Amino acid sequence: MNSAQENRFWTPNTILLLFAILVGGGVALYRLFYGLGAATNLNDTYPWGLWLAFDVLGGVAMAAGGFIIAAAIYLFNWRKYRPIGRPAILTAFLGYLMAVIALFLDIGHPFRLWHPIAMWQIHSIMWVVAIHVVLYTTTLAIESSPMLFERFNKTRALTALSKIMVGVVAFGVMLSTLHQSSLGAVFLIAPARMSPLWFSEFLPYMFLISAIAMGLAMVGTEAMLSERFFGHRVDIEIYRGLARGMLITLAILLVAKIFFLIRSGVGSAFNGSLPGNMYLLEIALGIILPLLLLTNRRFRTEPRAILGVNILVITGVLLNRLNVCLFAMQGYSTAQGAGYFPSLMEFLLTLGIIAFGIFLYKMAALYLPLFAKPIEPSGR
Amino acid sequence: MAINRRDFLKASSGGALLLASGATVAEAEAKELSPDAVGILYDATLCIGCKSCMVNCKRVNTLEKGGALYKPGRDIPYNYKGDFPIWDEVTELSDTALSIIKAYKEGTGLNRNEVENGFSFVKNHCMHCIDPACASVCPVEALYKEPASGAVIYYRDRCIGCRYCQIACPFGIPKFEWGSNDPLIVKCQLCHHRFPEGGYSACCEFCPSGASIFGPVKELREEAKRRLSLTYGKYYDFPVQTVGSERKLAKQASRYIDRIYGMTEAGGTQYLLLAGVPFDMLGFNPQISDQEYPELTWDYIQKVPALIVGLLLAGAASYYATRNRDGEDKEK
Numbered sequence: 060m061n062s063a064q065e066n067r068f069w070t071p072n073t074i075l076l077l078f079a080i081l082v083g084g085g086v087a088l089y090r091l092f093y094g095l096g097a098a099t100n101l102n103d104t105y106p107w108g109l110w111l112a113f114d115v116l117g118g119v120a121m122a123a124g125g126f127i128i129a130a131a132i133y134l135f136n137w138r139k140y141r142p143i144g145r146p147a148i149l150t151a152f153l154g155y156l157m158a159v160i161a162l163f164l165d166i167g168h169p170f171r172l173w174h175p176i177a178m179w180q181i182h183s184i185m186w187v188v189a190i191h192v193v194l195y196t197t198t199l200a201i202e203s204s205p206m207l208f209e210r211f212n213k214t215r216a217l218t219a220l221s222k223i224m225v226g227v228v229a230f231g232v233m234l235s236t237l238h239q240s241s242l243g244a245v246f247l248i249a250p251a252r253m254s255p256l257w258f259s260e261f262l263p264y265m266f267l268i269s270a271i272a273m274g275l276a277m278v279g280t281e282a283m284l285s286e287r288f289f290g291h292r293v294d295i296e297i298y299r300g301l302a303r304g305m306l307i308t309l310a311i312l313l314v315a316k317i318f319f320l321i322r323s324g325v326g327s328a329f330n331g332s333l334p335g336n337m338y339l340l341e342i343a344l345g346i347i348l349p350l351l352l353l354t355n356r357r358f359r360t361e362p363r364a365i366l367g368v369n370i371l372v373i374t375g376v377l378l379n380r381l382n383v384c385l386f387a388m389q390g391y392s393t394a395q396g397a398g399y400f401p402s403l404m405e406f407l408l409t410l411g412i413i414a415f416g417i418f419l420y421k422m423a424a425l426y427l428p429l430f431a432k433p434i435e436p437s438g439r
Numbered sequence: 440m441a442i443n444r445r446d447f448l449k450a451s452s453g454g455a456l457l458l459a460s461g462a463t464v465a466e467a468e469a470k471e472l473s474p475d476a477v478g479i480l481y482d483a484t485l486c487i488g489c490k491s492c493m494v495n496c497k498r499v500n501t502l503e504k505g506g507a508l509y510k511p512g513r514d515i516p517y518n519y520k521g522d523f524p525i526w527d528e529v530t531e532l533s534d535t536a537l538s539i540i541k542a543y544k545e546g547t548g549l550n551r552n553e554v555e556n557g558f559s560f561v562k563n564h565c566m567h568c569i570d571p572a573c574a575s576v577c578p579v580e581a582l583y584k585e586p587a588s589g590a591v592i593y594y595r596d597r598c599i600g601c602r603y604c605q606i607a608c609p610f611g612i613p614k615f616e617w618g619s620n621d622p623l624i625v626k627c628q629l630c631h632h633r634f635p636e637g638g639y640s641a642c643c644e645f646c647p648s649g650a651s652i653f654g655p656v657k658e659l660r661e662e663a664k665r666r667l668s669l670t671y672g673k674y675y676d677f678p679v680q681t682v683g684s685e686r687k688l689a690k691q692a693s694r695y696i697d698r699i700y701g702m703t704e705a706g707g708t709q710y711l712l713l714a715g716v717p718f719d720m721l722g723f724n725p726q727i728s729d730q731e732y733p734e735l736t737w738d739y740i741q742k743v744p745a746l747i748v749g750l751l752l753a754g755a756a757s758y759y760a761t762r763n764r765d766g767e768d769k770e771k
Contacts, residue, residue: 094619134754136762182737183578233754235752244739250732250735251609251726320573394724
């Protein structure tokens with residue numbers, strides 16, 4: 060890519076993105092005026108659907124790269140990851156932004172989204188999750204703000220920020236770790252309707268581990284795409300480090316998955332039922348295959364091969380979120396005589412939200428110092 | 440030290456206290472049945488399937504004064520109207536039906552309260568759990584268990600419509616008003632709005648056969664146990680409308696399944712059921728255990744304060760331990 064191309068706003072891709080955003084915006088308006096029943100195929104047995112499983116749970120898992128890289132750079136002082144710090148944190152911020160937009164449209168009373176801040180209910184995981192989202196989205200905005208300050212030459216703000224950055228990052232890492240696991244804990248209440256293939260008291264930790272795998276995959280993928288589209292060079296050692304991280308995380312995930320499969324009875328995965336098949340697909344595609352590939356040296360060292368592994372891992376974790384939220388409840392819901400397949404509008408809004416995220420990322424890449432190295436912590 | 444969940448809330452509403460108390464929080468205590476708790480006992484062997492309960496349930500709850508189905512401008516028919524008799528004929532609990540009578544039928548369906556070639560009715564509505572999952576998961580306390588009566592009630596102005604209660608309720612009771620842009624969660628609230636004037640649950644008020652009776656849960660439990668001990672085929676007195684009622688009907692005792700549904704299910708409920716047909720055949724999810732469901736999430740939430748402190752300390756420790764690391768680091 061030459062630099063003349065890189066700075067163009069109007070490209071066919073931008074037009075496509077804007078079109079998807081426009082369509083998604085139309086769906087959002089329709090949902091706001093006519094309600095959830097009109098826009099979605101949700102029902103009383105499937106109260107949570109694509110928007111929650113994919114946009115919210117998936118979006119938040121995608122954002123995990125932010126806290127991992129922030130921790131690596133600021134808390135573990137692994138300086139080689141500094142070049143991907145800003146993109147990783149920005150992706151996390153956008154992931155949360157997308158999740159919040161989806162949540163806003165998914166709840167029955169969008170304009171009461173603020174209620175959990177004012178009306179505390181400490182017994183509720185949903186309340187814990189809501190507070191986390193508020194705090195962490197704010198933290199991510201602060202973590203991303205140096206780009207803006209740099210762009211507009213606000214040196215005083217930059218210096219002030221560099222003084223508190225390590226504290227902000229430590230706070231953000233704490234919030235994010237808890238938030239990833241709390242999203243899994245949301246489902247702890249539903250053993251009576253979930254398949255034991257996914258339900259266990261360790262759901263929160265399974266969510267955390269899989270989010271870490273996904274975060275590493277996302278950060279790597281994103282850096283490669285940035286190389287491709289914005290001509291931004293990334294040190295190959297970064298990719299190798301991320302791939303090693305994925306290998307370790309996936310190995311832990313696989314051991315845990317096998318342990319819970321044996322405990323819940325191996326038969327339930329191989330009985331040919333829809334949840335059983337989805338489980339096998341998730342494990343095979345998202346864990347076993349990438350692990351096998353990663354044990355091959357080529358897949359740990361060559362960016363193009365790592366990209367393939369990344370895509371598998373991302374798909375696998377997204378599948379996992381869909382499985383936990385939807386397919387795990389299929390047995391119960393079928394017994395209740397209910398089914399669910401997302402409506403066209405649910406798909407279109409999901410597309411619109413994804414396009415919105417990519418569009419904002421692109422704008423940041425074009426107009427902000429996204430690929431400059433993050434600010435030095437003060438005192439160094 | 441045992442701290443129950445409500446005390447924990449009080450103790451930890453301050454941020455510093457929240458962090459400090461995390462380490463000392465012990466197992467949450469099991470929720471006790473309130474001494475004034477009221478509920479309903481439904482005896483499927485006495486039910487004649489007339490659905491009078493459903494009609495009165497709708498009549499009472501569509502009234503403006505606290506009715507669970509009431510909403511300005513919304514009309515839910517509960518009675519024949521006009522020239523054409525129109526009922527809203529529901530087949531499941533829904534946003535227009537707080538209670539429902541369903542029928543079990545097998546084979547010829549001739550034998551009352553029998554599994555084979557038999558039939559039985561069953562009445563579904565909110566179980567009013569002693570430790571309700573729906574109220575525990577609600578992020579804004581829109582669902583709330585009244586401490587005295589134990590009725591699980593709904594504050595519609597708090598609700599954000601997240602529908603976590605629908606995921607959490609093991610009995611699948613809360614329903615969402617999908618068709619509305621100002622949606623409510625709809626569920627039986629035990630007609631708690633009638634309690635102040637001495638009223639009681641509408642379904643029991645209209646039940647002509649004594650199948651649904653209202654009363655203090657403790658007395659209902661005694662009555663249920665008494666019925667299980669009756670001799671099949673003999674005549675006994677069964678109270679109508681309320682457990683302590685003067686009105687009694689003399690009826691032959693049926694053969695019961697030896698189980699009072701709601702004694703222990705989901706940690707115990709204030710709606711109790713008796714039947715002659717096993718409860719999973721009457722549509723109760725056999726996966727429902729005696730577990731107090733809120734404990735499952737509480738076990739996790741309890742750890743959060745300690746995790747907050749631990750993670751912050753770990754982050755700080757790691758920063759200071761590695762801050763002098765030099766140059767490019769190849770090790771991961």
